Amino acid sequence: MHTILVVGAGKIGTLIAFLLARTNDYRVYLADIKQTETHLVLMRSHASFQFVTLDATDETTLLDFIKQHAIQALVSSLPYYHNTHIAHVALRTGTHYFDLTEDIETTRQIKVLSSNAETAFVSQCGLAPGWIGVLARHMMRDFASINEVKVRVGALPVTISNALQYAFTWSVDGLINEYGNPCQVLKEGALTTAPPLEDCELLEIDGLTYETFNTSGGVGDLIESCQGKVQHLNYKTIRYPGHCQKMKFLMFDLKLNEDRDTLKRILMRAVPETEQDVVVVYVSVNGMRHQQFVEENRVNKFYAETMDGLVWSAIQLSTASEICTVIDLVFADAKKYRGFIHHQAFLYDDIVKNRFGKYFS
Numbered sequence: 010m011h012t013i014l015v016v017g018a019g020k021i022g023t024l025i026a027f028l029l030a031r032t033n034d035y036r037v038y039l040a041d042i043k044q045t046e047t048h049l050v051l052m053r054s055h056a057s058f059q060f061v062t063l064d065a066t067d068e069t070t071l072l073d074f075i076k077q078h079a080i081q082a083l084v085s086s087l088p089y090y091h092n093t094h095i096a097h098v099a100l101r102t103g104t105h106y107f108d109l110t111e112d113i114e115t116t117r118q119i120k121v122l123s124s125n126a127e128t129a130f131v132s133q134c135g136l137a138p139g140w141i142g143v144l145a146r147h148m149m150r151d152f153a154s155i156n157e158v159k160v161r162v163g164a165l166p167v168t169i170s171n172a173l174q175y176a177f178t179w180s181v182d183g184l185i186n187e188y189g190n191p192c193q194v195l196k197e198g199a200l201t202t203a204p205p206l207e208d209c210e211l212l213e214i215d216g217l218t219y220e221t222f223n224t225s226g227g228v229g230d231l232i233e234s235c236q237g238k239v240q241h242l243n244y245k246t247i248r249y250p251g252h253c254q255k256m257k258f259l260m261f262d263l264k265l266n267e268d269r270d271t272l273k274r275i276l277m278r279a280v281p282e283t284e285q286d287v288v289v290v291y292v293s294v295n296g297m298r299h300q301q302f303v304e305e306n307r308v309n310k311f312y313a314e315t316m317d318g319l320v321w322s323a324i325q326l327s328t329a330s331e332i333c334t335v336i337d338l339v340f341a342d343a344k345k346y347r348g349f350i351h352h353q354a355f356l357y358d359d360i361v362k363n364r365f366g367k368y369f370s
Contacts, residue, residue, distance in 0.1 A: 010057075011340050013037045014075065015084040016065035016095060018048065021109065021135075021179065022086030024321055024329040027051055028365060029336065030058035031317070038078065040065055047319065054317060066091060068098060075102045082107065082336060088182040092132075093118045100126055105339060105346075107332055109135040111187050111226035120349045129339045129346035134332040136324070137162040137244070138229030139352060140360070140369060141290065145231060147357035148294045148305055155239045155296035160228050161212060161221050163247025164324040167285045167312075173256075174249040176283040178324045181273055187246070188256055189266040190225035193232045195242040200232065203243070206257045212247065214289065214308055221245035222253045230351050247289050287312055288323040309369075326368060334366040
C-alpha cells in the first residue's frame with residue numbers, strides 16, 4: 010500500500026483522496042486547516058482515508074508530517090501560488106510530487122527545481138491542462154502534417170440564472186489567473202502570446218451555442234512541444250454567450266486584473282457555486298493525411314455522478330480522474346519516472362485503460 014498526502018481539501022482535493030483511498034491500494038491523508046462533514050463521512054466509510062488538520066504552508070509542520078508518516082507522494086490541490094513551496098518540500102523529503110496548476114510560471118519554477126530529482130515531479134495533471142493535451146496528441150498522431158489544432162474546454166453550470174451567465178464549479182483563484190494572464194499560442198509555426206479574453210468565437214455543439222475565448226495555461230506544455238510540427242494551435246475556454254464581454258469589463262475596463270483580491274471578493278459575493286455542472290470538451294485537428302486535407306473533431310460532455318451516496322461534480326470527476334491515473338501510472342513503474350515529467354509522457358491508451366482513466370473512454 011502506497012502512502013499519499015493530499016494537501017488542500019477543497020472539492021478537487023477531497024475527490025482525489027476519495028478515489029485513491031477506495032481502491033485500498035493507497036493509504037491517503039487529506040490535509041487542510043478545516044474539516045467538513047464530507048470528510049467525516051469518507052473517514053467513516055473508508056479505512057484508508059484520513060483527514061488531518063494541517064497547515065501545508067507551514068514548512069516545518071509539513072516536513073515533520075511527511076517524515077513521521079512515511080509519505081511517498083505529495084499531491085498539491087492548493088491554489089497555484091502555493092505549489093512551488095510544496096514542490097520544494099517534496100524535493101527535500103524525496104517524495105513524488107503532483108499538482109493541477111494551470112499557471113505557466115509556477116510550472117516553469119517546478120521544472121527547474123526538480124530537474125535532478127530522484128523522484129517524479131508531474132505538474133499540470135488535471136483536465137486542462139492535463140487530459141486535454143493527451144487527447145489532442147492522440148488525435149494528431151496519424152497526420153503527416155498539421156495545419157491547425159483547436160482546443161476548447163469549459164466547466165459550465167447546467168442552468169444559468171445571472172447576468173454573468175456563470176456559476177463557480179472550481180477554484181476562483183484559478184479562474185482569475187487564467188482570465189488575466191497572457192496566453193501562449195502557435196501562429197504560423199512560431200510560439201507567441203495572445204491577450205486573454207480576446208478572439209471570442211461562437212461554437213455550436215448539440216444544438217447549443219457557446220462562446221469561446223483565449224485563456225491562459227489550458228494546454229500546458231502541448232504548445233511548446235508542437236513547435237515545428239503544427240502551424241496553428243490555440244486554447245480557448247468555453248462559456249455561455251455574453252460571459253466574456255462582462256469579464257473583460259470587470260478585469261480590464263475597471264482594471265480589477267490589477268487588484269485581484271478585490272475581484273475575488275466581488276465574484277465570491279455575487280456568483281454562486283454549483284455541483285450541477287457539465288464539462289464540455291472540443292478538439293479539432295486539420296492537416297494532411299494520406300495525401301488529403303482532412304479534419305478530425307472530438308466532442309465529449311461529462312456530467313456529475315453519485316458515488317458512495319455523495320454527489321461529485323463533472324469538473325471534480327474529470328480533474329481528479331486524470332491526476333489519479335497519473336499517480337497510478339507513476340507508482341506502477343516508479344523507476345521510469347524521475348525529475349520533471351512532461352505530461353506527454355503519459356499516452357492516451359495507457360490512460361483510458363487505467364481504472365481511473367476509464368472515466369474518459
